[in-house]
Amino acid sequence: MPELPEVDTVRRTLEPFIVGRRIESVEINYGGIIKKPEPAEFIRLVEGRVIRVIKRRGKYLLIQLDAEYTLVIHLRMTGQLTICERNSALSKHTHLIFRFENGRELRFVDVRKFGMVYLIPIGAWHEAGGLARLGPEPLEDEFTLCSFCEIIKGKKGKLKAFLLDQTRIAGIGNIYADEIMFAAGLSPQRQIETLSSKETELLYENIRAKLNEGVEHQGTSIRDYVNGLGEKGGFQHRLKVYDRAGQPCARCGTSLLKATVCGRGTVYCPHCQH
DNA sequence: ACGTTGACCTGTGTGC
């Protein structure tokens, strides 16, 4: 499900409901999503804590508690994190519930159970999967054309693989990778070492533009994605290539093709992308 | 250093 714009939207919509709230109790229905510590220890450390702040880093959500611990959550493909009333119907795949004193709760629902939750001491980022190895945030001011050129310089391989590599740039996934490459007129198979400086700049501009557009429209809801209040996003209506195989290219009318690149379904225009 | 594949899970859509 969620790439940078979706995770960012979840963060933004949850914030007013959870910051400053005390977690009265925790219920674990499926312990498999909690990667560390053990469930009993997890509950012991979280219950009674107050949420200080919620941040996003790449596709990870970081929920800072008042006891020098950070809850790190990755939604993977189908994870949802939503605010619900305590008495509202529980969906089938609710694996984790944080209850607040005001009658509301934060629920983690994940059909495919790929999602991951870690509770780690502040700063111990290396204990939370790939969090410590993430590349720069593409929407931050520090991510300049100059810094992008440094990242791409000397690298080899397919453009699509580069965009999906979280250690190069944090937060791009399959949908936005395809949209970025279409907008930049670049083929997913293109070897990055052959990009001209003009093409590199076009790529840089469209990474920023497409991710910003995704954030602005509150993410892409094609299957499971919803924001922190259970609402769908709107970017699915603006997609130019993703999920549009066989439909005409918005730019030239050629039928969009689908292929597997880097093991991922990839849609592109054979006429506009080189 | 790169590329491909399978593993982790469940649900949905397709074609027969």
Place this chain on the structure above:
DNA sequence: TGCACACAGGTCAACG
């Protein structure tokens, strides 16, 4: 309607 199969917003490990 049933069944088999492919495929799905991600990442990681194990190969060649």
